Amino acid sequence: MIYKFEEITREEIIGYLNESDPVKIQAYLDEADRVKVENIGSKVFLRGLIELSNICVKNCYYCGIRHDNNNLVRYELLNLHGSHVTGHLYCRPGREATQLIQGELPGL
Numbered sequence: 001m002i003y004k005f006e007e008i009t010r011e012e013i014i015g016y017l018n019e020s021d022p023v024k025i026q027a028y029l030d031e032a033d034r035v036k037v038e039n040i041g042s043k044v045f046l047r048g049l050i051e052l053s054n055i056c057v058k059n060c061y062y063c064g065i066r067h068d069n070n071n072l073v074r075y076e077l078l079n080l081h082g083s084h085v086t087g088h089l090y091c092r093p094g095r096e097a098t099q100l101i102q103g104e105l106p107g108l
């Protein structure tokens with residue numbers, strides 16, 4: 001059941017994501033696990049997240065710190081306006097990852 005991304009149509013992807021048959025869902029999970037084990041083994045990798053700021057002008061729907069989410073208190077650990085890192089930085093010492101994250105700030 002391995003597909004290359006180019007071989008799958010948008011409609012097929014939507015079909016997989018909307019699947020409700022538990023047998024088919026389990027088959028997808030089993031296949032995903034098989035591919036994972038084949039590529040990175042059965043290890044669990046921990047990722048550390050350091051959020052420098054949760055202020056963001058963008059509105060990515062899946063993101064908890066998106067601009068239109070008014071259910072949180074905004075903060076900046078450092079005043080990074082004017083000379084800061086935008087987007088997400090990943091530092092990967094070995095196989096573990098530390099993610100430095102902040103939203104996109106206004107005016108950039």
Ligand code: SF4
Nearest residue numbers: 056058060063066103
């Ligand atoms: S922090 Fe990143 S993912 Fe979240 S809304 Fe901003 S740009 Fe999108």
